[in-house]
Amino acid sequence: MHITVGDVVLPGDLIGEQDELKKVVYGPGLRVHQNQIYAVTSGIFKKKPDANYYYVDTFHQKRYVPVRSEDVLGVVTNKSGDIFKVDIGSSEQASLSYLAFEGATKKNRPDIQVGDLVFAKLVVASRDMEPELVCVDSYGKKGKLGPLPEGGFVFSCSLNLVRKILKKDYPLFNVLGKDISYEISVGMNGKVWVKAATIPQTIAVCNAILAAEHKTKDEIDEMSKQILKMLAYC
């Protein structure tokens, strides 16, 4: 059976032979074994429109499989020696060196407690190795990375929803932002942190995000209006 882009694939499906001459990147869900390309997860076989990048899109997956250079949101679970262990929802906990923060030196350690939330970038995401996080970019600046401020609420959602809300043209955040001011941090691992001025507002934003998963743009507008109306009663 010949598989083309847009087909549904199952683990073990043979997609094709590796072409040595063409430069092709095999993304998540694909594996090369003896010059043959196989799907290793179930989902839709896709190709990035502007690059020779093939991958399997897994909808509604809840388990996060770390991918290099993705930004994730994690909970610090352990402090041992010179690394923090961070739970990012993957099968293994990621490690985050205390030197991987802006301005951190051996003497000047970042102030992070167990249970804190960090927004970090994955630098090592191999299937045989422990994932590794950093909170600085290649220039040593923190940018948007680093420990999240106190307060707010964090919840998990499906990976599909996270990818959806991170699209540039996704209307939800703008619609909500007209009436509620809030901070948000969305990790590719399905964890979302929201902080608004009041507790009902925070719950409203979380509710809106979760409810938006299977809605069209018009429905999102309608839903946001509904939620804002409800918020007036709080």
Added chain:
Amino acid sequence: MKESILSISEKTFILSALSETRRLDGRKLDEFRPMKIHFGSDWGCCIVTLGQTKVIAQVSCEVQQPKPTRPNEGLLLLFVELSPMGAPHFEAGRQSDLAVQLNRLLEKCIKDSRCVDLESLCITAEEKVWAVRVDVNILNHEGNLVDAASLAALTALSHFRRPDVTTTGEQTIIHDPAERDPIPITLHHHPVCVSYAVFDKGNHVIADPTAIEERVSEGQIVFGVNAYRELCGLHLGGNAPITLEMVNKYATRAAKRALELVTQMKKALAEDLKNRISGIEVGFRDCIDSNNRLSLGKDNFQIQLFTPDFKKERAKRASNIDVKEEKINDEVMDDSSEDDSEPVIVSVGKGSAELVNQKKQDMKLRRKRKLQNDEGGKEYDVDESSSSEESDNLDKESEDTRKNGEPMSDSEIQVVAEYKGTENKPNENKVIANIELSGDSEEEETVLLHGEDLKNGSTEKGRGRCPKEEKMEGDEPHSRGWYSKPTW
């Protein structure tokens, strides 16, 4: 897999939300998630869902030798299993602390309360008895496993049919279900668990905690209660200081909830039996709703501002507001016995009476309430005579309303409707108490009626929606109340 640790943000958020009497899923503090019961095609098999928590129970039986200490009693065995299907941190095979605790709680509630008639399970004394085994499996863990597991076990037990047996001399014949109709197990009463979670050193107590609330809570109170308000088990967990008053207060509420659950269970059982008799195929496939993303559950988000029920109520209330009538909360009528004018006892029918408030008194109170309304602030002058539970509710409500400037809680909606009723029939009286005067009991029972009861009462001639109603209809033994009820 180890359970992932909770972040500090989640903990503080839940606690600060509770201090505003708000919960993540939009419920009120004393609100339970909807409970649903589905039956499998086999006898003694059911799935109970409590919000997103799902529990399956299966009852089976076999012939065994009885215990030498209890030669003429059958055996009841309860097993709870937590598999990784329920939650990733449950381990298969090994019994975790939670599983042991659940098992013990169910045993306390069902086995130790002796609700199953074990003597009826005896075939021949000292030789053969039925061993009834209840297997409870957690399909999904979203908090409050105890409630769901206990109701599942109890429903499965009441649903179960064991094969009929005849003994002729030394021979024992176990009849095939096709040959003779299998027999249900006799249950003397129906105890269920109702659990509460305690926060902030006992300042906040919530009903039916979700998984995350359970993890943040300082302690939990689990009541095993049956429909007669009898306490069949009590478990105080965690390290929160729990006072006697708290236990008393929540035991009363748990009793109310237990009655609801048991009524619901009986209704579901009756419906299932009706379906089976009329030949409709019964099975779990009915509980899969193809219109929903999730089988067994509506799209009910774990984080939401208000529960769908509340939204409906609000819509109803919004339509009421349009009338722009001045409506006054009549809930104070409950307590009018404290006032100067004498309440009158009016006989309603054989064996019951109503304590009735005089009309004048009504008007006076209403005027008073109206004044308070006009002033903007909504103060309820609730008084000691109503139970602590009710005054607590009112306090909360008044708090809510003060914050929002307009009424929003459900009891008020009901009261609004009720007031309309009294408007149409101005002479209609208020039921204050339902006093049992019949001769078969020495005890006098006084039942405190709530706002919703009043509504029922005015239509049903003073019959409260309380354990009494069941007692009146059923031929069960009378007056088994354990808790001191407020007397007049």
